Amino acid sequence: MFPFRVPGAAPIRPHGRAADEVGRLRRPFAVVVYLQSRDPAHVKAVERRTMDKPTHLIEFETMLLGRHLQLSAPRLRRNNQSLDRSAYTLLSRIRMEGPMSIGQLSEAFGLDASTLNRQTAAMLRAGLVERIPDPEGGIARKFRITEEGGRGLDAERSANISGLEKVMAAWEPEEVAAFAAYLKRLNTDIENLDGRPWPRP
Amino acid sequence: MFPFRVPGAAPIRPHGRAADEVGRLRRPFAVVVYLQSRDPAHVKAVERRTMDKPTHLIEFETMLLGRHLQLSAPRLRRNNQSLDRSAYTLLSRIRMEGPMSIGQLSEAFGLDASTLNRQTAAMLRAGLVERIPDPEGGIARKFRITEEGGRGLDAERSANISGLEKVMAAWEPEEVAAFAAYLKRLNTDIENLDGRPWPRP
Structure with a gap:
C-alpha cells in the first residue's frame, strides 16, 4: 500500500x-x-x-549540533567562565565513577595516554582535580575531583541546561522526552559498537 | 484526566x-x-x-554525543585520513555558499578573525582552499574550495554516513526521519536565538 x-x-x-x-x-x-x-x-x-534511510540528514544535523556544542553554546548564556569541553566530559566521568588513573581514563575514552596527560595536567593546574594514591593500593596514581571541580561541573551543567531551556522554550515536554530517548539510543548504539559503555545515572 | x-x-x-x-x-x-x-x-x-521538561537528559546526551563526534567517530570507520572537525564544517559552509572572506566566515560562525585565520591557514597548507580576489570586486580576498577540498569533504561525509548507517542498523527509516526532524528543530532553534541561520540544501 x-x-x-x-x-x-x-x-x-x-x-x-x-x-x-x-x-x-x-x-x-x-x-x-x-x-x-x-x-x-x-x-x-x-x-x-x-x-x-535518511541517515545523511542525521549526519548533516549532528555536524551542525557539534558546531553549536563547541562554539555557540557559550554565546547562548551569560556565564563566560566555562569549563572547556574536554574538562567537562572528563570531570563528569570522574565524578560518576570515582578516582580514575590515566590508564582507566584512556580505556574509558579511547584516547591515548599523552592526550589525557595533557588534559589532566590542565585540570590539575586549574584545581579541578587532584592526584591521589590509588585508594585500592594500585601502583598508578588516580585523579580525584576537587570541591572546586565539583562546583565547576555543576555550574557548567546548570548553565548548559538553562541555555537549552531557552532554546527549547516552545517544545512540549513529550517532544523533549522523545528527542532525549532518540539521543540516548544513538549514544548507546555508538557505545556498544565501540565497546565503551558510558555509565548513566 | x-x-x-x-x-x-x-x-x-x-x-x-x-x-x-x-x-x-x-x-x-x-x-x-x-x-x-x-x-x-x-x-x-x-x-x-x-x-x-526533561531538558537535563538532552544536556547529558548531547555531552556524550559531542564526545563521540569529536573523539570516537574516526574509530567507527576504517578511513583514517579524515578532515579535522573545524575544516569539515568550514568547507561544508564554503561549498554551500561559494567563496567567503574572513569577515563573512567570522559573521557566519560567530568566531573571531584570529581563530579563523589560524583555521584557514591550515586549510590553505593542506590544499583544501585557495585565496582568490573577491569575484564581486570587494577588497577582502576570499577562500574558495579546491578540487581536493571538495574530494576531502565528500570522503569525510561519506565516511560519516557509513559509520552512522552501521551504528543505526537496527533503526527503522521512520525512526531515523523522526530523530533527524528533532535534531533539525533543535539546530534551527539555536540558530534563530543566535541570529546565525545555517543554509540548508
Whole structure:
C-alpha cells in the first residue's frame, strides 16, 4: 500500500522488490518518481535512494549540533567562565565513577595516554582535580575531583541546561522526552559498537 | 484526566494548577507523588519537578554525543585520513555558499578573525582552499574550495554516513526521519536565538 500513490500510475516491482516494502518507507519524492519512471537506470537510482534511510540528514544535523556544542553554546548564556569541553566530559566521568588513573581514563575514552596527560595536567593546574594514591593500593596514581571541580561541573551543567531551556522554550515536554530517548539510543548504539559503555545515572 | 491515576487518591489542585495540565505531562513518578502527598512543601517541590521538561537528559546526551563526534567517530570507520572537525564544517559552509572572506566566515560562525585565520591557514597548507580576489570586486580576498577540498569533504561525509548507517542498523527509516526532524528543530532553534541561520540544501 503506497501512502503517496500517484493517480493513474501503475505500481511497478523492479528487481522483485515488494511494493509494500517500498511503500512502508514513506518517502514521498522517491516513491512518486518510482511510480512514474520506467527507465531502468532511473528506477535503479531511485530504488537505491528509496531503500536508504535518511541517515545523511542525521549526519548533516549532528555536524551542525557539534558546531553549536563547541562554539555557540557559550554565546547562548551569560556565564563566560566555562569549563572547556574536554574538562567537562572528563570531570563528569570522574565524578560518576570515582578516582580514575590515566590508564582507566584512556580505556574509558579511547584516547591515548599523552592526550589525557595533557588534559589532566590542565585540570590539575586549574584545581579541578587532584592526584591521589590509588585508594585500592594500585601502583598508578588516580585523579580525584576537587570541591572546586565539583562546583565547576555543576555550574557548567546548570548553565548548559538553562541555555537549552531557552532554546527549547516552545517544545512540549513529550517532544523533549522523545528527542532525549532518540539521543540516548544513538549514544548507546555508538557505545556498544565501540565497546565503551558510558555509565548513566 | 490523569494517565497514571493512583487508586484511592483524590486529585488535588494546588496553587490553582489545573489537574489536566499536570496530567498532560505524562510523568508517572511525579504525578503519582503529586496525588499521594498533601504536604505543601512536598507538593511544591513535586509540582516544580512535574512542570520541568526533561531538558537535563538532552544536556547529558548531547555531552556524550559531542564526545563521540569529536573523539570516537574516526574509530567507527576504517578511513583514517579524515578532515579535522573545524575544516569539515568550514568547507561544508564554503561549498554551500561559494567563496567567503574572513569577515563573512567570522559573521557566519560567530568566531573571531584570529581563530579563523589560524583555521584557514591550515586549510590553505593542506590544499583544501585557495585565496582568490573577491569575484564581486570587494577588497577582502576570499577562500574558495579546491578540487581536493571538495574530494576531502565528500570522503569525510561519506565516511560519516557509513559509520552512522552501521551504528543505526537496527533503526527503522521512520525512526531515523523522526530523530533527524528533532535534531533539525533543535539546530534551527539555536540558530534563530543566535541570529546565525545555517543554509540548508
